[in-house]
């Protein structure tokens with residue numbers, strides 16, 4: 328019997344919330360794969376990998392290259408790839424063409440796109456054409472300018488109603504799961520209770536059916552800014568720093584390479 332995401336909504340994964348994390352490269356996918364349920368190749372790679380100050384400059388070719396690398400090493404977790412800015416908003420046909428391209432080239436399990444009511448028709452079109460879709464509502468990084476900055480959503484009645492309507496529309500359109508980002512706890516809780524599909528929160532409280540964080544926030548490699556909803560579980564920067572400093576010092580002192588690292592005539 329096939330387990331659906333609606334079953335997972337009721338039971339969790341082994342009665343526990345769904346654990347998701349982003350990864351963008353093969354080595355990080357290899358580490359994360361046995362530990363989490365879903366790996367998202369997020370367009371946050373624009374900031375964490377490419378050094379842009381938003382996700383807007385990210386291209387579909389970047390998403391495909393990183394999606395391919397992650398899928399190559401993910402043997403257990405479900406891999407979802409983000410549709411980057413300007414690849415799905417203009418028409419449902421544009422969205423389908425690009426979603427197919429991402430799925431075919433990367434062999435990922437699903438795509439994710441940002442938006443609610445206004446994108447429901449597009450999501451339905453993708454799902455009707457065999458593309459599994461993860462929705463993304465609440466704070467939408469690709470629309471931060473339109474939203475007036477990185478603002479927590481659902482703080483007043485109108486805002487709360489909007490996020491709820493977005494969630495209901497995305498579910499009705501056929502998404503198998505929804506990321507709720509940067510949304511106040513009571514609204515995320517109401518949405519989670521109202522939906523039949525699992526909600527994955529990032530800054531949306533433990534009321535969600537699962538959680539997602541950006542890998543570089545978790546390990547301390549992205550420090551340009553650190554949202555309140557994120558948490559650094561370790562800080563690998565000083566370890567990497569010490570290793571590179573020691574390497575450079577050994578080169579300058581002619582300690583590296585040593586005899587062990589050299590080749591000689593047999």
Ligand code: KIV
Nearest residue numbers: 349369370371506539
């Ligand atoms: O791009 C990303 O990493 C995301 C997560 C923040 C959910 O969309």
